[in-house]
Amino acid sequence: MGDLSDLRREYTHGGLTEADLPESPWPLFEKWMEQACEAKLEDPTAMVVATVDETGQPYQRIVLLKRFDEKGFVFYTNLGSRKAKHLETNPKISLLFPWHTLDRQVAVVGRVEQLTNTEVLKYFVTRPWESQIAAWVSKQSSRISARQVLESKFMEIKSKFSKGEVPLPSFWGGYRIVPESIEYWQGGEHRLHDRFLYTREQPFSGDWQVERLAP
Structure with missing residues (x-):
């Protein structure tokens, strides 16, 4: 195995x-997100989403943030996906925004609320037509025999909806992560990083408190 112990900066x-x-914490998140976009980072809205299954096994994957405000962070997904099934039984979730180029991370801990059909439809109609088609194609996280299965299904659905608007699939929806804590991490020289943790006085409600954490 390769030795990576000397790989550092x-x-x-x-x-x-x-x-x-x-x-x-929201004005700072908005500022950092704007700066990540201005720095032309690839996929600045990409976030690592962690969920836990019924046995306590954690899973992670990259998901794109689509909206945020003082209510929380919003993403969309297939409601039959593995992460959605996890969230049905355990609504606790964590997010990580890994803005390495700027020596920054933002870590979020909270719980999810499923979005209403109205909220989901409002976003769905803004997606590119091909992305709307793709939402119908994949039974996310299920096993398939070959990529050709997906491509054939894509062409089938594309032909089906070629003459009209694409309806919202009943199995496609979204979640709002309501944060309990938000941690800002800024890398520092000699590994003396700056970390600040925002937490609510009451879980998921109330005013925010902030404290510095050791690196």
């Missing part, structure tokens, strides 16, 4: 101080 993009912190 310094984090030199600057620090994060108490003076930089607003009372609520």
Whole structure:
């Protein structure tokens, strides 16, 4: 096996101080997201989503953030997917935004709320036509024999809806992650990183408290 112990770099993009912190975590997240987009990072909205199955086994995957506000973070998915099945029995979830190029991470811990059909449809109609078709094609997380199965199904559904708008699949929906805590991590020289943790005075409600964490 390869030895990776000498593979390292310094984090030199600057620090994060108490003076930089607003009372609520949302203005800082909006600022960091804007800066990630301005830096032209590939997939700045990509986040690692972690869920846990009924045996306690955690799973992670990359999902794209589609919206955020003071209510929470929103993403969409197939409601028959593995992560959706996990969330049916355990609504606890965590997110990680890995903005390595900027020496930044944002970690979120919370629980999910399923979006209403109205909320889901409002987003679905904004998706490119081919993406709307793709939502009908895949029974996400199920086993398939070959890629050709997907391609054949895509052509079948594409032909079916070629003369009209694509309806919202009943098995396609979305979630809002309501955060209990949001941690901001800014890399620092000599591994003296800056970490600040926002938590609510009451779980999932109330004002935010913030404290510095050791790196």
